Amino acid sequence: MNDAATHFASSQGGTPADVGKYVxxxxxxxxxxxxxxxxQPVIGxxxxxxxxxxxxxxxAPLHTHEEEQIVLVLExxxxxxxxxxxxxxxxxxxVVVPPWVPHGAHTLDVPCLQVDFFTxxxxxxxxxxxxxIPGSSVQCS
Amino acid sequence: MNDAATHFASSQGGTPADVGKYVxxxxxxxxxxxxxxxxQPVIGxxxxxxxxxxxxxxxAPLHTHEEEQIVLVLExxxxxxxxxxxxxxxxxxxVVVPPWVPHGAHTLDVPCLQVDFFTxxxxxxxxxxxxxIPGSSVQCS
Numbered sequence: 001m002n003d004a005a006t007h008f009a010s011s012q013g014g015t016p017a018d019v020g021k022y023v024x025x026x027x028x029x030x031x032x033x034x035x036x037x038x039x040q041p042v043i044g045x046x047x048x049x050x051x052x053x054x055x056x057x058x059x060a061p062l063h064t065h066e067e068e069q070i071v072l073v074l075e076x077x078x079x080x081x082x083x084x085x086x087x088x089x090x091x092x093x094x095v096v097v098p099p100w101v102p103h104g105a106h107t108l109d110v111p112c113l114q115v116d117f118f119t120x121x122x123x124x125x126x127x128x129x130x131x132x133i134p135g136s137s138v139q140c141s
Numbered sequence: 142m143n144d145a146a147t148h149f150a151s152s153q154g155g156t157p158a159d160v161g162k163y164v165x166x167x168x169x170x171x172x173x174x175x176x177x178x179x180x181q182p183v184i185g186x187x188x189x190x191x192x193x194x195x196x197x198x199x200x201a202p203l204h205t206h207e208e209e210q211i212v213l214v215l216e217x218x219x220x221x222x223x224x225x226x227x228x229x230x231x232x233x234x235x236v237v238v239p240p241w242v243p244h245g246a247h248t249l250d251v252p253c254l255q256v257d258f259f260t261x262x263x264x265x266x267x268x269x270x271x272x273x274i275p276g277s278s279v280q281c282s
Contacts, residue, residue: 064154083160101160
């Protein structure tokens with residue numbers, strides 16, 4: 001098979017463990033975890049997506065965790081720090097953060113919307129996602 | 142600890158398996174896998190992010206795979222199908238696609254930019270990502 005045929009194969013090689021779901025971000029209850037920093041998580045099975053909004057002059061402090069994380073900036077401007085390297089990120093910029101790599105971020109005068117993907121799902125966000133999701137998603141069973 | 146203290150803990154509970162990296166999406170070589178459908182993958186360890194751009198009237202055919210997938214629409218308009226349920230998605234809309242759940246998408250007159258997050262990394266995209274990434278990322282070791 002060529003790449004497209006391999007990528008878009010439709011053979012049913014396993015059984016779905018869950019149903020698909022559509023989620024409306026604007027309907028997810030936002031939790032302000034620190035001043036000016038709000039989370040809107042979407043829970044998967046072994047993955048979790050989290051929308052993070054920063055008001056100007058807010059901060060996600062330097063931290064580490066066992067989950068792998070990929071960061072994507074959606075709006076605004078974010079001052080990011082990973083493993084001693086600083087960079088100002090703008091929409092379309094990505095950061096790959098392997099397990100246990102120290103990272104943090106803050107805004108200055110410009111707000112920011114970023115999305116984080118975690119695998120496995122971060123436990124602190126799983127709890128919020130389970131509480132927040134009923135009104136924000138449509139299950140496709 | 143409260144939620145913020147737990148979430149932003151900085152204890153070093155493990156050893157980083159890899160270095161962090163910054164990736165510039167515009168520098169990732171885009172591969173046209175089907176007419177009007179282009180991929181720009183970013184590889185992690187057990188995760189992979191893929192930017193997917195659709196020209197008007199292009200299609201990602203219905204397919205299934207063992208990897209879990211979370212879809213986020215970034216720009217434009219996407220006609221999505223998951224497990225028999227159709228919806229028109231716009232920026233900020235999310236779809237959670239568990240392993241082996243059939244899904245596909247197409248555009249009509251409006252183009253679309255979406256981002257997919259996979260865990261584990263999809264093998265077809267890993268190969269492309271490994272080939273494409275050297276010029277598009279800065280490793281933070």
